[in-house]
Amino acid sequence: MKDWRESCRSRVGAKGLFNKLKEKLSGFKESITNRILEKAAGSIPIIGNRSEPAAAQKEIRPASAELPVKTPSENRSGIAGATQVEAVQPTRISIVDKARSLIFEREVILDEKDLEEPLWGLEMALLESDVALPVAEEIVSSVKSSLVGSRKKIGSDTGDLVETALRSALLKVLSKNVFDFDEFIKNAPKPVKILFVGVNGTGKTTSIAKVARYLKDRGYSVVLAAGDTFRAGAIEQLEIHGQRLDLKVIKHKTGGDPAAVIFDAIEYAKAHKKDVVLADTAGRLHTNINLMDQMKKIVRVTKPDMLIFVDEAIAGNDAVERARLFNESVPITGTILTKTDADAKGGSAISIAHVTGKPIIFLGVGQDYPDLVKFDPEWLVERLLGD
Ligand SMILES: Nc1nc2c(ncn2[C@@H]2O[C@H](COP(=O)(O)OP(=O)(O)O)[C@@H](O)[C@H]2O)c(=O)[nH]1
Ligand SMILES: [Mg+2]
Structure with missing residues (x-):
């Protein structure tokens, strides 16, 4: 027999189940991710992996005046042996983008203050979505305790980090009473x-x-x-x-x-x-x-x-x-x-x-x-x- 979860998925398929809440949770993920990246950008000299400063420098070079120039051998789209030299156009790199490249594989410690605003936003989002107050509070406090304090390795998985915290907070409140x-x-x-x-x-x-x-x-x-x-x-x-x-x-x-x-x-x-x-x-x-x-x-x-x-x-x-x-x-x-x-x-x-x-x-x-x-x-x- 077809896995019932699979059949549920096809039953509700394209229907917009809980779309507004979904949107709000995604907004929360984004706001925490940006907060982490902003913090990382502001604290790079302190928290950066000191054994690799050169690598970090290299990462931000495109933002500086010194523009990398592709050599003919690097110009893979060019005809072999051609002498065409093509300068990479300077791009505006925001502080968040800069942080994103700098902090890969580095660590940031989130404290309560960093999370205050996004968590307030999360609580508001849950209440606006008709989540009952004690339930919203429990979700927020559980997300907070998974994100605050411990050193977080930030890399391409920043979004995952927040999603994992949200996922386990939601699962905790939803799994209290299960019945087969x-x-x-x-x-x-x-x-x-x-x-x-x-x-x-x-x-x-x-x-x-x-x-x-x-x-x-x-x-x-x-x-x-x-x-x-x-x-x-x-x-x-x-x-x-x-x-x-x-x-x-x-x-x-x-x-x-x-x-x-x-x-x-x-x-x-x-x-x-x-x-x-x-x-x-x-x-x-x-x-x-x-x-x-x-x-x-x-x-x-x-x-x-x-x-x-x-x-x-x-x-x-x-x-x-x-x-x-x-x-x-x-x-x-x-x-x-x-x-x-x-x-x-x-x-x-x-x-x-x-x-x-x-x-x-x-x-x-x-x-x-x-x-x-x-x-x-x-x-x-x-x-x-x-x-
Ligand atoms: N969209 C939607 N409509 C439903 C669902 N369940 C019931 N309804 C509709 O709600 C209306 C009232 O349902 P009914 O069973 O008569 O309610 P009762 O008075 O509690 O017995 C009917 O028009 C149903 O088709 C549901 O899961 N989704
Ligand atoms: Mg009836």
Whole structure:
């Protein structure tokens, strides 16, 4: 089978996932790199490798008045034996360019003061991208501790140095809570009961259909429970997915008790030896006490093996805050973050697991059934820092 990371890559392919954040991180890399080069330029006599001063001199010669002249033998593009002599045109070399050539294989020590401004810029960039404050602070402090103090060998890898610091800071916050959905399904007693909750319109029903397809593709039998008995048309919406995916949908009438529908779906799954029950619920706001109490009742009656909170990445900090409050009300297993294909900021994807202490399980990356990506911190970091 094709490596799933490869298939994720092709799924989101040209889509501009988290483009704005990506741009900001790249701006940060550039500002630190320039800072390092400026510092190196200002401190060459002190930090330069004293055993090679001549080499350093040679490097900057093009900036001086003494221009190198190509000899005929060096003039490789010329006709052999020709006596044509061609002067290299003087070029304006900036202090950063000069430093770049001088400091290759030399060392610069970055102190807190050097990093103050770029790190402030990084924190602002993260906050503007809807990364939650404690998460932004943790990323900044982790980048700072990898860059400050130790002697850094500066060469062609200056950009790599900053990228490595950013990469490990992001991975640290993203990898705190990882969860292998496939392993869980494989090992859990059947039927595995999965309940989907969240506010209205975030993509619960669509995500249920995507997860159903994901499980079907992996050989599991699935039953759908039409637990959104509140919204007109919600049962029909799930039924259409059921028809398309050839899955049994257990339903009652609109206005019925959602806990009873889901309970029936579980009984059906037991009787027919189905592997997984995916239960839909009505959208509810975390501020609506009655509906939050109803959710608690559904959980009490149906005892789900997984409680998945669904929210949309484009909601940014709101999504993170809702996840936190849902998790406080009924402990969630993790989150499906939808509509990442429409989210340029990426802040909720970076913050939600950290703030709730529960993993992101899948990302929704579009409206079609295969537009579901199993969450992988390394994959996300690659999207943010890769070319
Ligand atoms: N672009 C995009 N749209 C999505 C995604 N997930 C769901 N949607 C759309 O969001 C809208 C609401 O989805 P629905 O599943 O009905 O939300 P629910 O009210 O939470 O059940 C629909 O138009 C879906 O097609 C996603 O990952 N990307
Ligand atoms: Mg729905």
